[in-house]
Amino acid sequence: MNTRDLVLIALFAAIVVVLGLIPPITLGFIPVPITAQSMGAMLAGCIIGAKRGALAFLLFVLLVAIGLPVLSGGRGGLAVLAGPSGGFILGWAVAAYVTGIIAERFIHEGQSESRQFGGFFLASVAGGIVVLYGIGVPWLSAVTGTPLLAAATGSLTFIPGDFLKAAIATLAARAVYAGYPLLPARA
């Protein structure tokens, strides 16, 4: 790993921290406030790729674990990781990795714009929703004793908001890819 990769990882982790400081926006038609931070895993995979994206999130989890209030709403510390949603926070690294793998495979230069949008959206949904809930929900169920089916049904409430986040991440990732492509670079 060269120094540039290291810096990209650190800067992206810092961006995720800043996204948590942005006040959440409530949309009229969905009851869930949109915090920019939970798009982080989708953005990381789509923008800096699988390996660097996952490392950026491992670094972020490290910040949480050593007691910095880097999660949205000023949360942080080992208590959050020990709580019911710890799986979602640890799952972000895997989510970023899977998002990155798919984005790296499907997005190339010289594709039509709509195919790039499609690729980024697919990657964001697969990594940021399927994989993330695949880790977070069983974890929550194991820790709180809530039966898996009930935990999964309850999580459905968040899915529409997550699709919206995937859409926003897609547009942002494609804008960055057009303006300052980092995805195909080695790492």
Next chain:
Amino acid sequence: MLTSLYVEGNSWFHRLPVRAKLIALLLLSLLLFATQSLYLLAPAFLLCGWLYFSLGLTIRQALARIGFVFFTILVLAVVNLFLLPLPEVAALVLRLMALVFFAAAVTATTTISAFMDEITILLKPLERMGLLNAADVSLALGLVLRFVPDIFARYEAIREAHRARGLPIRPLTIIGPLIILTLKDADTIAAAIDARGFRRQ
């Protein structure tokens, strides 16, 4: 901007070495998940709660730190009431809250540098296997802390630019420029790090 969740103090728990606290947290979680008995879980809950509240935080500060996690636990407990017998729900809530109290106590009594020293030791085996460089982890962590205020200032500037032009402030129109502007710095910073020879390789 990023003030640590560490609380100044000199209680016995403050003086305990980090490693002991982390091992205790690990053992406690294993033990608590191994038992269903309320006679063990209720005292554990009270003890961990007492430990956390005796660290010198005001009640309000103490609750602000773990309130969100407790809220989630209680919501899930309400759901569980419909699906599981009452003693089981009580056991689940007490166990999880005890664990959260203890974890919050570890966070509140350990400085970031103490954590970092411990992490450097934990990374040693990985370093020997050639998987990573422990110094790189500290460097990356330092970079994050150094650049968060800068990136936040950049976010404010982009927001002001939106205001000045009468544009609505939407995540979509802010995130793109924020990421591009930030990541464009990477080359300059990397060159500066290499020029100073911080990473010998």
